[in-house]
Amino acid sequence: MRVEIEALSLRFRNGVEVLRDVDLSVGAGEFVALLGPSGCGKSTLLNAIADLLDPALVETRGAIRLGGDRHELGYVFQRDALLPWRRVRDNVELGLQIRGVAARERRRRADELLALVGLSGFEAYYPHQLSGGMRQRVALARTLAYDPQLTLMDEPFGALDAQNRLILQAELLRIWERTSTTVLFVTHDLAEAILLAQRVVVLSRRPGTVKRVYEIPLPHPRDPFELRGSAEFTRLEGTIWSTLRDEFRDGARQ
Amino acid sequence: MRRALTLAAARVALIAFVFVAWEAVTGGFGLRPLVDPIVLGRPSLVFADLYEYARGGLLLTDSVATLEAALAGLVLGMLGGVGLGLAFGYWRTVADVFDPIIAGLNSLPRVAMAPVLILWFGLGIASKIVVSFSLVFFIIFYNTYLGVRSVDAELVKAVRVMGGGRLAVARFVLLPSVFSWIFAALRTSVSFALAGAVVGEFVGSTTGLGYRMVIATGLLQTTRVYAILLLLMIIAVSLIAIAKRVEERLLRWRPGGPLE
Numbered sequence: 001m002r003v004e005i006e007a008l009s010l011r012f013r014n015g016v017e018v019l020r021d022v023d024l025s026v027g028a029g030e031f032v033a034l035l036g037p038s039g040c041g042k043s044t045l046l047n048a049i050a051d052l053l054d055p056a057l058v059e060t061r062g063a064i065r066l067g068g069d070r071h072e073l074g075y076v077f078q079r080d081a082l083l084p085w086r087r088v089r090d091n092v093e094l095g096l097q098i099r100g101v102a103a104r105e106r107r108r109r110a111d112e113l114l115a116l117v118g119l120s121g122f123e124a125y126y127p128h129q130l131s132g133g134m135r136q137r138v139a140l141a142r143t144l145a146y147d148p149q150l151t152l153m154d155e156p157f158g159a160l161d162a163q164n165r166l167i168l169q170a171e172l173l174r175i176w177e178r179t180s181t182t183v184l185f186v187t188h189d190l191a192e193a194i195l196l197a198q199r200v201v202v203l204s205r206r207p208g209t210v211k212r213v214y215e216i217p218l219p220h221p222r223d224p225f226e227l228r229g230s231a232e233f234t235r236l237e238g239t240i241w242s243t244l245r246d247e248f249r250d251g252a253r254q
Numbered sequence: 255m256r257r258a259l260t261l262a263a264a265r266v267a268l269i270a271f272v273f274v275a276w277e278a279v280t281g282g283f284g285l286r287p288l289v290d291p292i293v294l295g296r297p298s299l300v301f302a303d304l305y306e307y308a309r310g311g312l313l314l315t316d317s318v319a320t321l322e323a324a325l326a327g328l329v330l331g332m333l334g335g336v337g338l339g340l341a342f343g344y345w346r347t348v349a350d351v352f353d354p355i356i357a358g359l360n361s362l363p364r365v366a367m368a369p370v371l372i373l374w375f376g377l378g379i380a381s382k383i384v385v386s387f388s389l390v391f392f393i394i395f396y397n398t399y400l401g402v403r404s405v406d407a408e409l410v411k412a413v414r415v416m417g418g419g420r421l422a423v424a425r426f427v428l429l430p431s432v433f434s435w436i437f438a439a440l441r442t443s444v445s446f447a448l449a450g451a452v453v454g455e456f457v458g459s460t461t462g463l464g465y466r467m468v469i470a471t472g473l474l475q476t477t478r479v480y481a482i483l484l485l486l487m488i489i490a491v492s493l494i495a496i497a498k499r500v501e502e503r504l505l506r507w508r509p510g511g512p513l514e
Binding site (some may be wrong): 084 | 279406408409411412413414415416417418426427430433506507508509
């Protein structure tokens with residue numbers, strides 16, 4: 001699903017200006033990373049796209065146009081947001097259940113997705129019985145289960161340790177390469193952005209605005225384990241860091 | 255396993271000790287009584303009386319009467335509490351307006367309301383149900399209300415993004431979340447329901463365990479009083495054990511719940 005954002009400005013009614021004149025165009029099937037310092041409004045931008053902001057609290061100008069139905073949208077949160085009282089399988093089925101898919105088909109699809117994220121055998125567990133990495137896999141499976149045309153991800157691996165993060169990044173790539181979903185991936189981790197995305201959008205500190213966009217000319221399928229430390233990766237890291245550095249530093253001064 | 259057996263044995267020994275000591279102090283085993291059984295009863299007499307009480311069928315009639323009132327109070331209290339809790343959780347403004355009244359009613363020692371309630375609802379079962387209800391209602395109401403207010407906003411967001419409307423949010427997030435709060439209060443509610451029924455019977459009734467106890471106290475039949483107290487304890491412990499099982503079954507998804 002295409003995403004067109006035009007001159008989007010956003011401020012909380014208490015006066016904090018979060019985004020200023022954001023222009024961004026994401027093509028169908030593209031994988032774009034939104035990279036920026038903490039508090040630059042990355043998450044708010046995702047929430048605006050998902051229409052999750054309360055208009056009583058937030059004032060918006062500009063336009064967000066989606067090339068499809070807003071209900072064909074998936075969102076993987078920083079915290080997994082699994083329903084704690086539902087077993088793993090029932091959590092994965094949730095989106096399908098909301099869409100009124102028949103029980104048998106739901107179950108087939110859920111088991112398929114759980115296999116895809118490497119969690120076969122854990123169908124009957126409750127979320128609290130799983131590790132953080134496993135829970136985030138369930139959240140990923142839950143989102144992909146209903147085949148969203150646009151998938152928003154808000155630092156989904158931010159709470160994981162380095163090893164689990166790399167493993168899940170590799171899995172996300174593998175899955176994305178097999179589907180046609182557009183991915184908007186928010187992160188403040190430069191390496192993560194380069195490893196995953198086709199384009200990296202660097203946002204400035206608040207009020208967030210698009211500072212620069214980088215193409216990542218690494219061919220897919222990618223292997224994050226190989227890429228990390230490669231010459232091309234290091235070169236890109238150096239280039240983008242030069243832009244990001246000032247935002248991080250000035251953010252620290254504020 | 256070994257530890258569980260030791261524990262069970264120790265518990266049985268302790269209970270046996272309490273009864274033996276009680277019996278000895280009140281003049282059992284041919285000893286000179288340290289305390290008059292009129293004051294403290296005596297286990298052997300209490301058990302004999304319990305048997306006597308049961309044999310005539312009166313024990314069953316009284317127990318059924320009390321349990322009926324307690325159960326009705328529990329069910330109605332839960333329904334009412336959930337209903338109003340959900341409504342208040344949904345309409346915050348209404349909740350804020352009513353807050354002082356609810357807080358006032360709740361802070362009132364409702365047991366002290368029993369005489370008035372008997373006046374309103376008569377000597378029959380209705381007044382016992384109302385006393386029991388008034389105790390259960392507030393526990394469940396507050397738990398429901400807190401349950402609604404403490405619903406995880408992240409979960410609501412998750413359901414909404416998946417295309418869920420208000421109904422889906424209520425079904426998949428709100429109600430399960432509220433039920434977990436209600437079931438967590440089940441044990442307290444059960445013992446309050448029983449207490450409410452018995453207190454109602456104390457104040458004015460023509461049947462039930464509480465009624466029989468008041469009569470016995472008036473006639474200085476201490477043995478009967480202790481017999482009924484013992485019976486009430488057994489009933490309460492059993493009901494609470496059942497409530498605990500229900501609670502564990504329904505809340506097994508919670509952290510710290512049993513692994514399968």
